[in-house]
Amino acid sequence: MKRLTWFNTTSLTLGFAFLYLPMIILVIYSFNASQLVTVWAGFSTKWYGELLRNEAFLDAAWVTLQVAVVSSTIATVLGTMAAYVLVRAGRFWGRTLFSGMIYAPLVMPEVITGLSLLLLFIGIGLDRGVLTIILAHTTFSMCFVSVVVSSRLVSFDRSLEEAALDLGCSPFQAFRLVTLPIIAPAVISGWLLAFTLSLDDLVIASFTAGPSATTLPIKIWSSIRLGVSPEINALSTILIGIVAVGVVTASLVSKRQLMRQDADEKAAVRAEA
Amino acid sequence: MMRRVVLILVPYLWLLALFLVPFAIVLKISLSDIELSIPPYTPQLDLSEGWEGIKAFFAALDFENFVFLTEDDLYWKAYLSSLQIAVISTVLTLLVGYPMAYAMARAPNHWRPTLLMLVILPFWTSFLIRVYSWMGILSTEGYLNQLLLSLGLISEPLLILNTNVAVYIGIIYTYLPFMILPIYSALERMDDSLLEAAEDLGCSRLTAFWLVTLPLSKNGIIAGCFLVFIPVMGEFVIPSLLGGSQTLMIGKVLFEEFFNNLDWPVASAVAVILLLILIIPIVLFQRNQQKTREAER
Numbered sequence: 001m002k003r004l005t006w007f008n009t010t011s012l013t014l015g016f017a018f019l020y021l022p023m024i025i026l027v028i029y030s031f032n033a034s035q036l037v038t039v040w041a042g043f044s045t046k047w048y049g050e051l052l053r054n055e056a057f058l059d060a061a062w063v064t065l066q067v068a069v070v071s072s073t074i075a076t077v078l079g080t081m082a083a084y085v086l087v088r089a090g091r092f093w094g095r096t097l098f099s100g101m102i103y104a105p106l107v108m109p110e111v112i113t114g115l116s117l118l119l120l121f122i123g124i125g126l127d128r129g130v131l132t133i134i135l136a137h138t139t140f141s142m143c144f145v146s147v148v149v150s151s152r153l154v155s156f157d158r159s160l161e162e163a164a165l166d167l168g169c170s171p172f173q174a175f176r177l178v179t180l181p182i183i184a185p186a187v188i189s190g191w192l193l194a195f196t197l198s199l200d201d202l203v204i205a206s207f208t209a210g211p212s213a214t215t216l217p218i219k220i221w222s223s224i225r226l227g228v229s230p231e232i233n234a235l236s237t238i239l240i241g242i243v244a245v246g247v248v249t250a251s252l253v254s255k256r257q258l259m260r261q262d263a264d265e266k267a268a269v270r271a272e273a
Numbered sequence: 274m275m276r277r278v279v280l281i282l283v284p285y286l287w288l289l290a291l292f293l294v295p296f297a298i299v300l301k302i303s304l305s306d307i308e309l310s311i312p313p314y315t316p317q318l319d320l321s322e323g324w325e326g327i328k329a330f331f332a333a334l335d336f337e338n339f340v341f342l343t344e345d346d347l348y349w350k351a352y353l354s355s356l357q358i359a360v361i362s363t364v365l366t367l368l369v370g371y372p373m374a375y376a377m378a379r380a381p382n383h384w385r386p387t388l389l390m391l392v393i394l395p396f397w398t399s400f401l402i403r404v405y406s407w408m409g410i411l412s413t414e415g416y417l418n419q420l421l422l423s424l425g426l427i428s429e430p431l432l433i434l435n436t437n438v439a440v441y442i443g444i445i446y447t448y449l450p451f452m453i454l455p456i457y458s459a460l461e462r463m464d465d466s467l468l469e470a471a472e473d474l475g476c477s478r479l480t481a482f483w484l485v486t487l488p489l490s491k492n493g494i495i496a497g498c499f500l501v502f503i504p505v506m507g508e509f510v511i512p513s514l515l516g517g518s519q520t521l522m523i524g525k526v527l528f529e530e531f532f533n534n535l536d537w538p539v540a541s542a543v544a545v546i547l548l549l550i551l552i553i554p555i556v557l558f559q560r561n562q563q564k565t566r567e568a569e570r
Contacts (some may be wrong), residue, residue: 008376012388015373019395019449022406025416029409038414082284089281098281101288103559107500109507109551111524112544115531116295119541123298139291142284154566171276200399203509203528217401224401224514228409236402243397251390 023240030233037228047234057235060219064199067130067215071137072194078138079145079194080187086146087153105143113140114207121208128210136208137201141194148193152186185254192250196243296548303338303541338542348526348543352550355523358437358512359505362444366501367494369445370452374493375486377453378460389457396450404443404514411439411515435517443511448504452497459493460486492565499558503551523547 030048034041051057082102089095105113117136118128126132160182164174180187202217209215224232342348377388395403410416411434418430433439463486471481509524516522523543531540 005379007372008379011372012376012380015369015376015449016391018369018446019391022410022446023395023398023403025410026402026406037409038412038416038419078284078287081280082288085281085284089277092281094285098285098288099563100559101292103562104555105292107503107555107558109504109524109547111507111509111527112299112548113295115527115540115544116299117291119298119302119537120291120295135291139287142287146284151566196397200401202401206532217399220401220405221510224405224408228405228412232405233409236399236405239402240398244394247390247394247397251386255386 026233027237027240030230030237032230032233035230037230037233047230048238051231051234051238054231056214057216057219057231060214060216063130063213064216067133067137068195068198071134071198072141072191074134074138075142075194076145076187076191079142079190080149080183082142082146083148083150083153086150102143102146105140106147108140110201110203114204117204118207127212128208129212132208132210133205133213133215136204137194137198140204141197144193144197145187145190148190149183149186152183156182192246299541299544302538303545304336305538305541306337338538339546341539342542342546347521348523351521351523351526352546354521355506355508356550358440358444358520358522359502359508362441362448362505363498363502365441366445366448366452367498370449370497371456371494373449374453374456374460374490377457378463385461392450392453392457400447401510403447404511407439407443407446407515408434411442434515435520437516437520439515440512440520440522443515444501444505444508447511448501451500455496455500456490456493459490463489492561492568495561496558496565499554499561503554503558506551507547 029037029040031043031045032040033044033046082098086099086102114136117132117139121128121132121135156179160178161174164178165171169177200217201215202221205215205218206221209218220232220235223229373392377385377392380388408415412418413430413432413434415434417433418427421427422430433442467485467489468481471485472478476484507524507527508522509528512520512522512525513528516525527540527543527547530536530543
């Protein structure tokens with residue numbers, strides 16, 4: 001049994017305090033009645049009311065949500081295909097270039113990706129708007145999806161697929177009935193990752209969005225450049241709340257699934273005995 | 274066979290069209306001249322004119338945007354100071370992140386999923402909001418100064434927001450999970466009996482750490498450092514929100530060159546040079562990823 005030494009306890013406590021205090025402060029001060037963000041003047045939810053009446057923010061939120069759902073779905077399909085190619089397709093012409101194009105966007109500075117995509121869209125005469133943001137987001141998030149999915153594919157027992165093929169499945173049936181259910185958790189977390197990356201992106205969206213489409217991060221950016229604002233605090237709190245609820249639910253669900261699997265296995269062993 | 278070709282071609286063509294071709298365009302425009310129109314540059318290479326067009330392109334090829342970059346102090350200084358900020362903040366993030374990753378890997382087994390989730394959770398929240406949260410803390414009338422003043426530790430507010438110190442804090446804060454996760458996954462795989470063996474053979478705990486733990490987490494450290502260093506080199510949001518007028522970073526220069534000065538050729542030249550600087554770390558990062566993947570297999 002491992003136990004934490006005082007050194008390890010201290011570094012974890014300090015580290016997590018550093019990671020979480022700023023967001024906790026932000027949440028607390030979003031309920032501040034005062035217009036001056038740094039002076040506490042009593043509890044109030046009026047900034048949430050202001051936010052809900054702000055049409056520009058609501059419009060931007062709607063655009064952002066559409067972009068995120070569409071781009072993360074396409075990215076998940078393309079990213080899963082790319083992961084399959086990386087792990088399973090063996091050697092083919094240009095494989096190094098392919099894996100380079102998968103890993104490079106993970107670390108590529110956003111200003112470069114954004115600038116190059118914008119120049120492409122202008123070059124081929126595509127009007128900037130929702131479509132161009134979707135194309136841009138799909139491109140960089142499919143790489144994240146393929147990394148997540150390929151790490152699951154690597155640890156996957158291939159003989160299961162071979163067994164399905166031996167039993168008369170077509171390759172597509174084997175994928176649908178055997179491979180997909182096994183890699184499903186990775187595919188889902190890849191989709192979630194792509195979804196949040198798209199929700200979150202400011203720089204690439206700034207380059208690829210036209211006047212017809214403004215996303216939430218662009219809207220947030222233009223209002224916080226001038227300083228801290230109570231409305232943005234309220235908006236941040238809502239976003240943090242959604243993420244916290246989502247992640248905690250997801251981890252509880254997967255924990256329950258693991259426990260059920262465990263119980264099933266134990267029951268199976270007992271039945272055999 | 275047909276299936277395999279389709280499977281490879283679809284993502285391949287997508288990435289070629291939307292990742293590689295755009296870079297070629299950036300390269301092309303960086304060699305063009307600025308013009309006051311939309312798009313604000315004169316293209317130099319016109320493929321529709323065939324061979325004549327290509328010949329004309331090479332005849333007119335000039336590196337004047339690149340020459341311009343070397344002549345103006347601003348760009349040199351911006352590249353150097355981005356490099357400096359990226360190196361220093363990578364080291365600082367490692368110093369903060371390693372002890373956390375280490376403590377997580379040493380924590381009791383049933384704690385680990387929770388600790389891991391606590392590290393990943395900030396990663397799911399908006400980057401912009403996480404940077405923004407420091408603006409209220411670090412400003413002159415912010416929460417940190419209020420706290421220090423009320424404790425009597427300082428007599429007048431510290432100037433932190435709009436300085437490089439704020440930029441470092443912002444970078445460490447937002448990139449910390451990228452450093453912790455690869456180091457943690459390297460340390461977690463480590464076999465504890467190796468440490469016991471080292472101690473049995475007379476190593477002190479510190480020497481055992483130095484000779485066994487640290488080398489075994491090397492790949493994690495390298496991956497973490499690249500994951501921080503490379504994106505920070507082109508960082509735009511953090512220096513714009515937390516930095517001041519003296520904070521010079523190339524991502525910010527590029528953004529302003531493009532959106533405020535509308536000088537697309539120079540912005541493209543800035544991007545090309547940034548990419549040239551980053552190509553070595555990016556290739557090294559990929560090697561490291563490949564090695565780690567093969568080790569897992």
